[in-house]
Amino acid sequence: MKISPATHTLTMSFEVFPPKTDTAFAPVRQAALEIAGLSPRFVSVTYGAGGNGSRYTFALCREIEEGAGVPTLAHLTCVGQTKQSISASLTSLKEAGIDSIMALRGDLPEGMTGPQGDFPHAVDLIRFIRETNPEFTIGGACYPEIHPESPDRRGDLKYLKEKVDAGCDFLTTQMFFDNALYFHFLYRIREIGIHVPVFPGIMPITSVRQIERAVTLSHSFMPTRFKRLVDHFGSNGEAMKQAGIAYAVDQIIDLYASGIEHVHVYTMNKPDVAAEICRRLSGILGSMA
Ligand SMILES: Cc1cc2nc3c(=O)[nH]c(=O)nc-3n(C[C@H](O)[C@H](O)[C@H](O)COP(=O)(O)OP(=O)(O)OC[C@H]3O[C@@H](n4cnc5c(N)ncnc54)[C@H](O)[C@@H]3O)c2cc1C
Numbered sequence: 001m002k003i004s005p006a007t008h009t010l011t012m013s014f015e016v017f018p019p020k021t022d023t024a025f026a027p028v029r030q031a032a033l034e035i036a037g038l039s040p041r042f043v044s045v046t047y048g049a050g051g052n053g054s055r056y057t058f059a060l061c062r063e064i065e066e067g068a069g070v071p072t073l074a075h076l077t078c079v080g081q082t083k084q085s086i087s088a089s090l091t092s093l094k095e096a097g098i099d100s101i102m103a104l105r106g107d108l109p110e111g112m113t114g115p116q117g118d119f120p121h122a123v124d125l126i127r128f129i130r131e132t133n134p135e136f137t138i139g140g141a142c143y144p145e146i147h148p149e150s151p152d153r154r155g156d157l158k159y160l161k162e163k164v165d166a167g168c169d170f171l172t173t174q175m176f177f178d179n180a181l182y183f184h185f186l187y188r189i190r191e192i193g194i195h196v197p198v199f200p201g202i203m204p205i206t207s208v209r210q211i212e213r214a215v216t217l218s219h220s221f222m223p224t225r226f227k228r229l230v231d232h233f234g235s236n237g238e239a240m241k242q243a244g245i246a247y248a249v250d251q252i253i254d255l256y257a258s259g260i261e262h263v264h265v266y267t268m269n270k271p272d273v274a275a276e277i278c279r280r281l282s283g284i285l286g287s288m289a
Contacts, residue, residue: 018056034271036068044073077106078119130167144185175203203266204248
């Protein structure tokens with residue numbers, strides 16, 4: 001199913017992750033369908049780097065498209081993959097009617113230090129998809145605070161430009177908690193000739209445990225305002241959840257007011273959080289109509 005073109009109103013996409021086992025599939029499917037029921041522009045489904053659980057990613061995409069009529073973006077990582085295994089994945093995606101791929105390298109498994117396999121970097125995967133299956137819509141990842149493995153910003157941006165030139169239709173950012181970082185990044189990449197849409201990635205942080213995991217993985221900067229919020233509400237589960245949602249909604253409103261019309265939300269299989277974000281936003285945007 002094709003992702004619809006941009007409109008001049010705020011659209012959202014939500015991210016879910018697939019289960020690791022057959023038995024966990026039903027509850028994850030239920031959560032994903034509830035999230036899709038909020039009518040996002042698309043739902044993206046993550047992929048276990050190294051190929052673990054790819055069938056769950058594709059199966060979940062299919063369930064969302066067929067069950068909720070919402071287009072999906074299937075993530076696909078290339079670390080450790082061969083041309084044969086990637087070709088097989090592309091065939092499976094086509095057979096499942098999935099048109100859009102988030103093409104990623106994936107995090108290097110422990111012990112793996114440098115690029116290995118047929119696809120050392122995401123750019124190699126993007127080039128391969130473009131050459132062999134040009135009909136796919138392709139997204140790529142980008143990092144307003146630079147990728148943690150990159151020694152410097154200049155190199156990171158140079159490789160990002162190569163990735164876009166290889167055939168990305170759009171980029172989605174790593175999560176950030178300070179919108180100024182995103183706007184600054186946007187300015188830098190427009191200056192070097194990257195003109196595809198760049199969807200800001202917003203993660204509603206709803207518990208202290210989630211903060212620790214998110215920051216370890218993403219290396220995202222925590223603004224003082226956010227740290228204060230955690231200090232104040234972190235020991236009370238429900239208060240932290242509401243404050244985290246309010247912070248994410250605040251970021252989204254600021255992005256929209258600054259002319260950004262599509263926001264990607266890392267909802268991580270939490271339909272209640274996604275629904276509350278939509279409810280609060282529709283209260284604000286609805287009163288503008
Ligand atoms: C929006 C988003 C979604 C994600 N979804 C998933 C997911 O579903 N599953 C998952 O496992 N992970 C996911 N990740 C995490 C991602 O896989 C990791 O951040 C990974 O470390 C890098 O992936 P990439 O596609 O950005 O890699 P690349 O674009 O290959 O970049 C990786 C590093 O290599 C450098 N580099 C790039 N090209 C070259 C080159 N030609 N020569 C030398 N250096 C180069 C870059 O500067 C960077 O430091 C996601 C990240 C984001 C932002």
